[in-house]
Amino acid sequence: MRYGLILLLFHLLCTCVRAQDTPREVLLRLFDGMRSGDSTGMAALFHPRASLNSLGEDGGLQQGSIESWLTALNQTAPGTLDEQLHYTEIRTDGGLATAWTPYTFVLNGEVHHCGTNAFQLMQTTRGTWQLLNIADTRRTTGCTLPDTTSVEQELRDLADGWHAAAARADATTYFGMLSDSAVYIGTDPAEHWTKAEFEAFARPYFAAGEAWDFTARERHVFYDPYATTAYWDELLDTWMGPCRGTGIAERNAAGEWKIVHYTLSVAVPNERMEGYRALIGKE
Known part of the structure; x- marks a missing residue:
């Protein structure tokens, strides 16, 4: 029984590490968690000193809390939030990665706003990647859904x-x-x-x-x-x-x-x- 439990914990640990092997996989987990309304395990995607910032249409900067965002996410019904990416550009140098993701945010099936996310990620000593900073722009005009053409x-x-x-x-x-x-x-x-x-x-x-x-x-x-x-x-x-x-x-x-x-x-x-x-x- 104890041996089986150890194997299960080892499997879960390996799965968690594999899921953060690359910056792209971290982002996939982030957006999948948002769509599912389930923040379970998502705190591991963030560095303890991670920051969250948003630049509004008026140029004002709003600072958010990762902890508050995850708590609110866990109280959201699955399918309520859907941040759809137009494309993802990632640049890396050693243990630093930057991702640029223009997006359209869909709330309850309706286009709500759009803009661009700028992510910074860092590689930990264990080889996994964590989100270090998220900044985004937001606007409510000129928003279109991503083109599904290949x-x-x-x-x-x-x-x-x-x-x-x-x-x-x-x-x-x-x-x-x-x-x-x-x-x-x-x-x-x-x-x-x-x-x-x-x-x-x-x-x-x-x-x-x-x-x-x-x-x-x-x-x-x-x-x-x-x-x-x-x-x-x-x-x-x-x-x-x-x-x-x-x-x-x-x-x-x-x-x-x-x-x-x-x-x-x-x-x-x-x-x-x-x-x-x-x-x-x-x-």
Whole structure:
């Protein structure tokens, strides 16, 4: 009997440690506990000196109590509180981690407010992670529920939408999908443009309603574990013949994907390389 109890306690201890192996797992436990209305064991997620702060729409700072928050949470019916994350970005250096999580807070099934959580976590001497500080912003306007579209599909939609905007000569949408610091590299060796330079070059074509029509027949998409930076390569059907394109995109502060770099090159088949070299005077 005693042996069985020891095994059970050992199992529970190992489960608790495993559940705090990474900063992401700590956050998952935090939000799962909120949704379930059960704060049992959640105190272990927090460092004894952890702080809780909230920045309101008026710029005022409100300081909260972790203990009071956990007590109130335990008195809340399951399903009452649901903090839905748009995405999670985590950065770590040694025993310090910072997480950035834009969220929408749902109360009793209705959108209540939204904002961004900024978490700081530290790794203990036992190797587990604990929350050191939570700060958030809160607003009641412009709140939307997280998009359930997969990250890969978001990026495919971004690339397809960008090319489609050019095909219909929609300059506002096309250049709006580029970040302000974007770089576009065209097929000509001289075409290394900033966004402003590229827009100046392309403006006459868009104004005449005769911008280019590129269609992807093949695309490969890649993104980092936190879905904040992505790139893709694609094989395009164009008026020039087959081309290769490579795009890089980043999420901005609003969580939107913006294209920060794009390179376009003409795809010359190997068996036609000699003719191409002759064409450009490289025989």
